[in-house]
Amino acid sequence: MSLQPIQDPGLPTHVHRKADTDPKAAKRAEQQVALLFLTSALGTILFIFSYVGIPQDQLIFLPILGTTNAHQLFLGLGLAISLFFIGMGAVHWAKTLMPDHEVVDVRREQRSKDEDRAAFVATIKEQGATAGLGRRTLIKRTLGLSLGLAGLSPLLMLRDCSAELPGDELAQTNWRAGTRLLTDPGDRPIKPGDLEVGAVAQVLPLLPAGRKRTLNDIAKDALLLIRIRPEEFNLDTERLSWTYQGIIAFSKICSHMGCAVALYEQSTKHLLCPCHQSTFDVTRAAKVIFGPAARPLPQLPISVDSEGYLVASAPFNEAVGPSYWERDSE
Amino acid sequence: MARLSRYREHRFFRPVLLALGLFLAGALFTAGKAAAESMESKALVISADKATLIKEGKEIFARGCSSCHGLNAEGAGAAPSLIGVGSASVDFQVGTGRMPMADMSQQAVRKPPVYDEYETAALAEYVASLAPGPKALTNEEIAWERDGNAASGGTLFRNNCAMCHNLAGQGGALTQGKYAPTLMGVEPRHIYEAMITGPQAMPVFGDKVITPAEKLDIIKWIKEVESEPSLGGATLGRVGPVTEGLLAWTLGLGALIGVAVWLTSKAR
Numbered sequence: 274m275s276l277q278p279i280q281d282p283g284l285p286t287h288v289h290r291k292a293d294t295d296p297k298a299a300k301r302a303e304q305q306v307a308l309l310f311l312t313s314a315l316g317t318i319l320f321i322f323s324y325v326g327i328p329q330d331q332l333i334f335l336p337i338l339g340t341t342n343a344h345q346l347f348l349g350l351g352l353a354i355s356l357f358f359i360g361m362g363a364v365h366w367a368k369t370l371m372p373d374h375e376v377v378d379v380r381r382e383q384r385s386k387d388e389d390r391a392a393f394v395a396t397i398k399e400q401g402a403t404a405g406l407g408r409r410t411l412i413k414r415t416l417g418l419s420l421g422l423a424g425l426s427p428l429l430m431l432r433d434c435s436a437e438l439p440g441d442e443l444a445q446t447n448w449r450a451g452t453r454l455l456t457d458p459g460d461r462p463i464k465p466g467d468l469e470v471g472a473v474a475q476v477l478p479l480l481p482a483g484r485k486r487t488l489n490d491i492a493k494d495a496l497l498l499i500r501i502r503p504e505e506f507n508l509d510t511e512r513l514s515w516t517y518q519g520i521i522a523f524s525k526i527c528s529h530m531g532c533a534v535a536l537y538e539q540s541t542k543h544l545l546c547p548c549h550q551s552t553f554d555v556t557r558a559a560k561v562i563f564g565p566a567a568r569p570l571p572q573l574p575i576s577v578d579s580e581g582y583l584v585a586s587a588p589f590n591e592a593v594g595p596s597y598w599e600r601d602s603e
Numbered sequence: 604m605a606r607l608s609r610y611r612e613h614r615f616f617r618p619v620l621l622a623l624g625l626f627l628a629g630a631l632f633t634a635g636k637a638a639a640e641s642m643e644s645k646a647l648v649i650s651a652d653k654a655t656l657i658k659e660g661k662e663i664f665a666r667g668c669s670s671c672h673g674l675n676a677e678g679a680g681a682a683p684s685l686i687g688v689g690s691a692s693v694d695f696q697v698g699t700g701r702m703p704m705a706d707m708s709q710q711a712v713r714k715p716p717v718y719d720e721y722e723t724a725a726l727a728e729y730v731a732s733l734a735p736g737p738k739a740l741t742n743e744e745i746a747w748e749r750d751g752n753a754a755s756g757g758t759l760f761r762n763n764c765a766m767c768h769n770l771a772g773q774g775g776a777l778t779q780g781k782y783a784p785t786l787m788g789v790e791p792r793h794i795y796e797a798m799i800t801g802p803q804a805m806p807v808f809g810d811k812v813i814t815p816a817e818k819l820d821i822i823k824w825i826k827e828v829e830s831e832p833s834l835g836g837a838t839l840g841r842v843g844p845v846t847e848g849l850l851a852w853t854l855g856l857g858a859l860i861g862v863a864v865w866l867t868s869k870a871r
Binding site for chain 1 (some may be wrong): 723759767777781803804805808814869
């Protein structure tokens, strides 16, 4: 069986609209378009009325929406109706009543005629000679210099995209040996007796005098303090020595993507990260028991100072928060 | 009046009038009874002396609670010991209808309370008599409307509560089917008692970590959120970008597709 080339089917036959042949249908279409434009006009009137007539603080109760601001609601609705129905009317008009002739427009050659191209080149050459660029080399060179330098300035500003490298900033927090734990918010020092069994506290470090706490500080220093019964801990001797009378402190910054892990379930002693559901077991030094986190939350060693307030007994022994290129993730 | 009286000839006039009358009578009776009972119950709490309350509380406990919590509230299996939980815990758990539990699922849910104010107070006094613990409060004792500061409450809420209860107090999911309930429509004293007792999965927020004044700030903020009109239109449950995105992608995009189809269709 030999393959036959598919015949060009040509243009489909033009189907006339009802409104083209039936004057009744045309009349109906006309009325529909008019109705759409009228609706738009009503929308504009609603808009004007809302702007002038409805007080700005007028509240109104509507099902689904609840109690909402009538002024804003009807301004928006009015404007939406006004604009949408102008467009809808225009499209309906064009589709049903505007002329419906089909026209074939054959594509033209894109390339300019040869004589036009030659004339263009001649003009450029002639203008160049008239301006005397070839003769006045001083102007040519200084123009080149100024244009080149001007082009350099936006390139120079790209430097800001890379900024300074953070150095070891990511590995450091404001927790030092002897740094007091403060409530967040409130900035009050905490005594072990302030925390009942089952209690939690959101904690930030006491900064050296004169140093103001920045958002970057909070992003690294945030701590969660949890108290459970000491016998519920399942820790090795070193980690147990980092706790104080059943109080244990973890970095609140998730080791997966850096969200604040603070959903503490008192009943199960689990800490849940709200972003990706990583779950950490408080009794086992925040061991990951579910979810994408690869490492436990860093634990801060704590003890009390001479006045009986909770302090850090050493800095974190690892970088808090998610992994980054230079981090030692062992 | 003349227009109304025309309907008297209608054949549905009598049945409709009868139904309306019966409904009104029932509604009035129910409302009146509830109000009377609530007032009576409150008056009883005020008038009753402690010893009677404890005695009656013990009886209610034996009837309604001891099958799980043990005859002496010592706890058994999944039901914790109630010795030392204090009257605050009882007032929260029973007053919000969480206890007695309807079924042994992951979490006790808020529902219409089973015991009235008097019975709840009696139970609370009985449990408090077993060992000291956090004390129950009345709504009158916490002057959140006068002393609370909503701005400070918002900061405290975002730092301490929002991770579980959602930024607008609408509640949120925890692990294994547990969830932090919504805080909308909760009695101020129950919010306070939850903070000091740490019911179920919720940790305790003691008075040194969040001072009593700060607790009032938090309650004030929650009540402000509750009464806040939704100026931006439908709140979609105030649970954030998931529902908003879902609506935009389905309704919004659906409408756009509909308009596009209409635009390109040929008129007949």
